[in-house]
Amino acid sequence: MIQARIRKHFAAARESAAFTLDLDLSSGEGITVLFGPSGSGKTLTLDAIAGFLRPDEGRILLDDEILFDAAAGVHVPPQSRHCGYVFQNYALFPHMTLRENLEFAAERRPRLERHRRVGEMLEKFRLGEVAGRRPHEVSGGQKQRCSIARALIGGPKVLLLDEPARGLDAPLRAELYDVLRQVREDFRTPMILVTHDLEECFALGEEMLVLHDGRLAQSGPPRRILDQPATLEVAKMLGLYNLLQVEVRALDPARNTCRLKLEDHELTGPYLPGRLRGDRVWLYVRPEQLLAHPRDGKPGPNQVPARLARSAERPASVRLEFEGGFAVDVPRAEYERNKLVRDWTVEFPASVLRVL
Amino acid sequence: MTIDWFPLWLSLKVALLATALGLGFGLWIAYVLANRDFRGKEALDAAISLPLVLPPTVLGYYLLVLLGRVSPLGRLYETVVGQPLVFTWQAAVVAAALHSAPLLIKSARAAFESVDHTLERAALNLGASQWRVFWRVTLPLAQRSILAATALAFARSLGDFGVTIMIAGNIPGRTQTVAVAIYDAVESGNGALARTLVLVTSAVALLILWLANRVSPRTAAP
Numbered sequence: 101m102i103q104a105r106i107r108k109h110f111a112a113a114r115e116s117a118a119f120t121l122d123l124d125l126s127s128g129e130g131i132t133v134l135f136g137p138s139g140s141g142k143t144l145t146l147d148a149i150a151g152f153l154r155p156d157e158g159r160i161l162l163d164d165e166i167l168f169d170a171a172a173g174v175h176v177p178p179q180s181r182h183c184g185y186v187f188q189n190y191a192l193f194p195h196m197t198l199r200e201n202l203e204f205a206a207e208r209r210p211r212l213e214r215h216r217r218v219g220e221m222l223e224k225f226r227l228g229e230v231a232g233r234r235p236h237e238v239s240g241g242q243k244q245r246c247s248i249a250r251a252l253i254g255g256p257k258v259l260l261l262d263e264p265a266r267g268l269d270a271p272l273r274a275e276l277y278d279v280l281r282q283v284r285e286d287f288r289t290p291m292i293l294v295t296h297d298l299e300e301c302f303a304l305g306e307e308m309l310v311l312h313d314g315r316l317a318q319s320g321p322p323r324r325i326l327d328q329p330a331t332l333e334v335a336k337m338l339g340l341y342n343l344l345q346v347e348v349r350a351l352d353p354a355r356n357t358c359r360l361k362l363e364d365h366e367l368t369g370p371y372l373p374g375r376l377r378g379d380r381v382w383l384y385v386r387p388e389q390l391l392a393h394p395r396d397g398k399p400g401p402n403q404v405p406a407r408l409a410r411s412a413e414r415p416a417s418v419r420l421e422f423e424g425g426f427a428v429d430v431p432r433a434e435y436e437r438n439k440l441v442r443d444w445t446v447e448f449p450a451s452v453l454r455v456l
Numbered sequence: 457m458t459i460d461w462f463p464l465w466l467s468l469k470v471a472l473l474a475t476a477l478g479l480g481f482g483l484w485i486a487y488v489l490a491n492r493d494f495r496g497k498e499a500l501d502a503a504i505s506l507p508l509v510l511p512p513t514v515l516g517y518y519l520l521v522l523l524g525r526v527s528p529l530g531r532l533y534e535t536v537v538g539q540p541l542v543f544t545w546q547a548a549v550v551a552a553a554l555h556s557a558p559l560l561i562k563s564a565r566a567a568f569e570s571v572d573h574t575l576e577r578a579a580l581n582l583g584a585s586q587w588r589v590f591w592r593v594t595l596p597l598a599q600r601s602i603l604a605a606t607a608l609a610f611a612r613s614l615g616d617f618g619v620t621i622m623i624a625g626n627i628p629g630r631t632q633t634v635a636v637a638i639y640d641a642v643e644s645g646n647g648a649l650a651r652t653l654v655l656v657t658s659a660v661a662l663l664i665l666w667l668a669n670r671v672s673p674r675t676a677a678p
Contacts, residue, residue, distance in 0.1 A: 179581070179583050179584060184581075191572075193579070194597070195597060204579070204582060205582040205583075207584075208583050251582075
């Protein structure tokens with residue numbers, strides 16, 4: 101397992117603003133996903149663990165070995181860290197065949213074992229037939245598998261993957277996820293995977309670390325982070341919610357309810373511990389959690405009249421975007437029936453109302 | 457008439473040794489320039505380029521001062537080897553190496569810098585030592601450019617005139633290289649000798665150019 105508490109400051113340069121990476125994170129068994137937008141420090145974090153980046157302060161532990169300790173002046177060089185690294189563009193050696201790529205990585209092992217091990221890995225990652233080809237002569241999926249096999253062959257204590265699915269189309273992506281799940285089963289090597297794809301977090305991650313602007317914004321299982329983002333930044337980054345500013349009008353702990361004011365309308369939701377009347381808070385609710393119907397008479401409780409601004413096709417539904425700045429996903433059939441309707445009523449079910 | 461081929465053989469020998477010398481030091485310097493950051497790096501790069509812009513006689517004069525029999529370096533050489541350096545064919549090797557190495561170093565630095573840095577990182581990450589990364593990854597990936605540059609450096613060593621005549625002199629049968637011999641033949645009115653040497657040297661130069669073009673990396677390679 102990895103424990104890292106690091107700080108690294110990058111002064112502003114000609115093409116980049118100043119940036120500080122300031123993290124305290126740990127990862128254990130299985131797959132840990134480092135999630136964040138570009139420029140949030142994900143790859144820098146991997147580089148610090150692998151030893152390509154020397155932090156200014158802090159300490160990095162891998163199992164019980166100190167990889168880096170600023171105070172004690174310890175900086176284990178990359179070649180002695182036993183961290184497998186799968187680079188974004190595979191970084192296979194172009195002048196070597198796939199087999200030679202694996203052999204290069206296995207050279208630390210005794211000669212006899214090396215040969216057997218390379219054969220096993222070629223077999224396991226279904227590369228036997230193309231082992232004698234150079235990287236530019238094989239498919240993207242084969243390159244991908246070869247780079248994972250190469251990183252694993254030396255028996256690393258942790259496997260670092262830098263956006264392994266970037267630029268892959270859907271079938272290759274699915275294949276990659278299968279390979280990684282297989283690796284998790286067979287090798288039991290803990291993995292840290294960098295991504296900015298939320299679906300990937302759910303497909304693979306047992307644990308998710310959300311990075312924002314060089315800091316750890318939240319950590320936990322993906323499902324929990326999705327249900328309960330810790331901050332407005334995290335909620336924005338996930339990009340899944342309607343974020344609406346509301347005012348707390350009343351709190352009733354006895355009935356376990358609260359009343360929120362959204363523009364001129366009142367919504368009733370579950371009681372909000374730790375909030376006071378008059379607080380301005382952010383309501384976060386996913387478009388698929390809301391209900392929309394063509395307007396029909398006076399709006400009932402938790403219903404808000406809204407004018408349709410735009411509609412957008414989604415793979416499984418239609419997203420209606422309303423003028424108040426929120427969106428609702430409705431089933432295609434429902435939308436087809438009311439294609440020409442401009443005035444709708446949007447219902448905010450009390451159970452889904454959560455605030456930040 | 458009989459042609460004295462000695463200058464041509466001497467030139468080939470000198471060029472070969474000078475290129476080897478240039479490769480030995482040059483690759484190392486180029487690698488350091490491409491991969492390390494240190495104070496005065498660009499100043500060192502400029503100093504290395506100096507022989508490219510200095511008139512050869514000026515470079516030769518500096519060498520004469522630096523390696524002459526009264527200079528500390530010249531005396532050190534004389535104590536170790538037992539004979540002075542200046543006005544021997546070994547001096548011609550030094551002259552040719554100095555004349556051609558900058559070309560080699562500049563191309564090799566560019567070649568090392570063009571090697572995808574991620575590949576070197578990947579090799580380190582797989583547990584390879586710096587030394588092994590150089591031999592197994594960096595050098596093989598840069599080798600085509602370096603081979604082409606080596607061929608050009610060899611051609612340049614072959615044709616050095618100014619530096620050679622300053623510190624190796626023009627001693628027929630001992631330090632007279634082909635470039636010097638051609639000049640000598642023209643001066644003394646031996647047109648046939650001059651023509652023959654010129655043609656043979658041109659042929660050798662063309663051959664080298666052809667080789668250099670064959671090994672240099674194709675820009676359109678995938």
